[in-house]
Amino acid sequence: MGDRFAQQGKAQLAACDIAAQQGVEVIPVWNKSNREHLIVGSEPSSVRAEADAAVSALQWKLAHHVDADHINLTTVDRFIAPSDFFTLDVADAIGKPAPQADLDAFVQRHGDCGGAFGLTKDSVRAIAGKYLFAVQEARRIHRRIESERGVGTFITEVSMDETDEPQTPDQLLVILAALADEGLPVQTIAPKFTGRFNKGVDYVGDPCQFEREFNDDIAAVALAVERYGLPANLKLSVHSGSDKFSIYPAIARAMKSTGAGVHLKTAGTTWLEELIGLAEAGGDGLALAQEVYAEAYAHSAELCAPYASVIDIDAGKLPPPAVVNAWNAQDYASALRHDQSCPAFNPHLRQLLHVGYKVAAKMGQRYLDMVRECEESVARNVTENLYARHIQRVFLA
Ligand SMILES: [Zn+2]
Structure with a gap:
């Protein structure tokens, strides 16, 4: 949840509290992107102050986090101290070439990724060619944060949603394999799904197609956890996730049938x-x-x-x-x-x-x-x- 003016922390947390009373654990993550901070003229530390004040006022006993939303190497620094959740935005790095030796080594190691989702050695090479540099960029940002904060002191999300082309489930699997190779303990991943995720309004697209894709993405995540040793709680993150009422039933069904979780960003x-x-x-x-x-x-x-x-x-x-x-x-x-x-x-x-x-x-x-x-x-x-x-x-x- 996001809060432009840092006034509604308690009212937001109250919603999680009602869920907790129904026996459902929804962990609050307060997020605010660099773009929002620039437009409002606020500092990331204000999000931490708001979140902690709400948690103490409502005596919230479960975890809570503060997300440095959509940061990159040039914007991360002022977020490092007050945040414990980092959304590494590497969308701009998609398509840039990784060193040839790294690409060759990746294909050598992973072959056809077990043929999952119809992958072949050639398609793995093509996907890695498009995404490996972006994954390496995520590792560079992660290192910067880790060197300041220490190992294991924060949650890592990787976002690729603010780009033109959606990532398909086979691409997601290759990306996750690459993230694992780079040693990134990613706990949430925000792909770009098909359809439009406009701000503040419903999903524009075919909900049935979304459901198939979402279920395949969950399968890719589960496979990556099992095969590449990524954190067991790795989950999909749905960006511009507020107000997407026509796909919530599909997300709810997928979670129920697989036991997966989801990170839903509802910032604005x-x-x-x-x-x-x-x-x-x-x-x-x-x-x-x-x-x-x-x-x-x-x-x-x-x-x-x-x-x-x-x-x-x-x-x-x-x-x-x-x-x-x-x-x-x-x-x-x-x-x-x-x-x-x-x-x-x-x-x-x-x-x-x-x-x-x-x-x-x-x-x-x-x-x-x-x-x-x-x-x-x-x-x-x-x-x-x-x-x-x-x-x-x-x-x-
Ligand atoms: Zn996003």
């Missing part, structure tokens, strides 16, 4: 619940939520640019600010809240606001004061969203 969702909570509070809270929309509308090109590959907004379906300014609390909340059965729900408005947190960041203290003033309705929405729309559907279905 909480900020939208803050806006809903402000709107529902009415009065000044609603006025501020309307002001955020008007500003986001006016600066939509600038706000959307860093997220262009993960949003699909039809500008013609965005209501003009004058319309939104005339809305009452319920109008605003039902346009924004992700309830697909509600005719007033507007996914275009939702996506624009999803990337519009820079507007609130610029408001600074004025925004934070209003969120605190409306704490009751904000917290209620944050907890309800994480528990009922996410945790319950994925982990308790």
Whole structure:
């Protein structure tokens, strides 16, 4: 779970607490990417402070972690002390050539990877040719963190999701073999799945195809654990995992039938619940939520640019600010809240606001004061969203 403004740690953890009371262990991992820190103007240490405060306030007894989300060699340093979970983003290194001797040695060692998923010696060579350098880059980042923090003091995730081409299950197996060769104790891996994982809205693609692919990916992970000695709790990580309601049943079924776990990243969702909570509070809270929309509308090109590959907004379906300014609390909340059965729900408005947190960041203290003033309705929405729309559907279905 992510929290742009570090105000909702307790409300988020409350959702895990409800799951725990139902006998389901959902381990909270607070994540915030370098991109978010830059846009908000915050420091990674603030995520640690928020997480620890929430854990102590709710007397949370299970583990909790702080994720340095999507870091690389140039951005990792300020995350090293406050984080104990690192998402090594090597998507940009995909396709770069690894040293020929390393590639030859890999193929020598692994041959056709036992022929799993129809792999042959040639296809193993082709896949390794595309991904080996990226795996070596992950090892370089991992070494940097390990040399500062010490061996075994953090969880390693490798992400390859922010790229154009999805990774198929046979590719995933080869990548995992390479990660094992490099000695990376990877516990979660974020491939790019087929279909679109846009920010804050449902999956776009064929859920049946996703289900087949997801099950094959789980099989690849299990094979890699058994054959290459990767950590036994290695699991898939689903990025931009919030709001993907049409594939949650497939994920739930896969976990139930295989006993596998999953890491679900839901980072941007909480900020939208803050806006809903402000709107529902009415009065000044609603006025501020309307002001955020008007500003986001006016600066939509600038706000959307860093997220262009993960949003699909039809500008013609965005209501003009004058319309939104005339809305009452319920109008605003039902346009924004992700309830697909509600005719007033507007996914275009939702996506624009999803990337519009820079507007609130610029408001600074004025925004934070209003969120605190409306704490009751904000917290209620944050907890309800994480528990009922996410945790319950994925982990308790
Ligand atoms: Zn990601």
